[in-house]
Amino acid sequence: xxxxxxxxxxxxxxxxxxxxxxxxxxxxxxxxxxxxxxxxxxxxxxxxxxxxxxxxxxxxxxxxxxxxxxxxxxxxxxxxxxxxxxxxxxxxxxxxxxxxxxxxxxxxxxxxxxxxxxxxxxxxxxxxxxxxxxxxxx
Amino acid sequence: xxxxxxxxxxxxxxxxxxxxxxxxxxxxxxxxxxxxxxxxxxxxxxxxxxxxxxxxxxxxxxxxxxxxxxxxxxxxxxxxxxxxxxxxxxxxxxxxxxxxxxxxxxxxxxxxxxxxxxxxxxxxxxxxxxxxxxxxxxxxxxxxxxxxxxxxxxxxxxxxxxxxxxxxxxxxxxxxxxxxxxxxxxxxxxxxxxxxxxxxxxxxxxxxxxxxxxxxxxxxxxxxxxxxxx
Numbered sequence: 045x046x047x048x049x050x051x052x053x054x055x056x057x058x059x060x061x062x063x064x065x066x067x068x069x070x071x072x073x074x075x076x077x078x079x080x081x082x083x084x085x086x087x088x089x090x091x092x093x094x095x096x097x098x099x100x101x102x103x104x105x106x107x108x109x110x111x112x113x114x115x116x117x118x119x120x121x122x123x124x125x126x127x128x129x130x131x132x133x134x135x136x137x138x139x140x141x142x143x144x145x146x147x148x149x150x151x152x153x154x155x156x157x158x159x160x161x162x163x164x165x166x167x168x169x170x171x172x173x174x175x176x177x178x179x180x181x182x
Numbered sequence: 183x184x185x186x187x188x189x190x191x192x193x194x195x196x197x198x199x200x201x202x203x204x205x206x207x208x209x210x211x212x213x214x215x216x217x218x219x220x221x222x223x224x225x226x227x228x229x230x231x232x233x234x235x236x237x238x239x240x241x242x243x244x245x246x247x248x249x250x251x252x253x254x255x256x257x258x259x260x261x262x263x264x265x266x267x268x269x270x271x272x273x274x275x276x277x278x279x280x281x282x283x284x285x286x287x288x289x290x291x292x293x294x295x296x297x298x299x300x301x302x303x304x305x306x307x308x309x310x311x312x313x314x315x316x317x318x319x320x321x322x323x324x325x326x327x328x329x330x331x332x333x334x335x336x337x338x339x340x341x342x343x344x345x346x347x348x349x350x351x352x353x354x355x356x357x358x359x360x361x362x363x364x365x366x367x368x369x370x371x372x373x374x375x376x377x378x379x380x381x382x383x384x385x386x387x388x389x390x391x392x393x394x395x396x397x398x399x400x401x402x403x404x405x406x407x408x409x410x411x412x
Binding site: 075079097098099100104106182 | 321329331
């Protein structure tokens with residue numbers, strides 16, 4: 045079983061547990077690299093994508109594109125993002141091509157609870173980050 | 183060129199098209215082979231070092247033994263001279279001369295083994311360092327590659343799942359509106375609940391002064407005051 049299948053099964057198992065409720069919707073996206081698209085209740089617009097390589101599990105959420113940024117001639121958006129990077133729990137900002145993203149990386153040996161926690165926090169951070177940075181967006 | 187620069191060049195180079203890869207699989211295989219070779223080299227170096235250190239120790243032992251032998255024979259020579267046995271003394275002196283030559287050889291050998299061991303240690307250290315560096319680089323290359331593939335898939339999924347691709351702000355607005363709706367529903371629900379429980383009427387009566395609220399802070403204070411006076 046591939047790492048990503050294990051994660052998908054683990055997360056589904058976790059949801060069955062009555063004590064903990066992770067309102068995840070898990071949808072596998074097959075491809076060159078297997079990916080899980082995870083949407084949390086009430087924030088379906090901002091899904092978390094999970095992929096696994098030999099060494100790490102990567103959780104990525106999309107923020108905004110370069111062309112969505114307005115009035116940032118002095119690059120203070122980047123300044124704020126860099127300053128937010130450390131205080132922001134578990135997640136960091138990055139950029140893939142023209143897409144600004146927020147991500148968290150875990151060891152491939154992380155427990156399923158750790159992964160679920162990571163996804164929840166990343167999802168919260170995504171919403172929080174867009175809220176905080178919305179003045180810079182068109 | 184450093185790895186970070188290589189990565190940056192590859193990313194900037196626009197290897198972003200679907201199916202395009204930043205590092206070809208062949209390149210990764212060659213790199214893995216290099217790591218394999220370095221690992222073998224390291225193992226060989228460690229074995230060599232063990233052998234050299236063993237030889238160094240042997241030379242040390244030989245030196246100690248030869249020194250003992252020389253001291254012993256010097257005593258013999260003195261004894262022979264004391265007995266005025268020149269012939270025997272000369273024979274012993276010849277033996278000492280042989281032993282001294284052997285000692286010099288062993289001292290030189292020990293010195294050279296020591297230097298050799300130090301060189302091997304340096305070599306092992308630097309191989310370990312570059313091996314760690316290569317392993318780190320391989321992880322990075324592989325990660326970059328898998329992230330690239332993953333983001334390609336994510337992007338196409340993201341684009342197709344939102345029939346009209348939402349901007350971050352549109353997403354935020356929708357989420358916030360939904361949360362507001364939920365808050366409204368919750369508030370409405372609690373209003374209904376109050377009404378159902380009859381709290382609403384009581385509140386209205388209380389507001390109208392028909393039903394007295396005998397638990398207000400003022401009431402309690404009044405009560406306390408009247409108790410004191412009474």
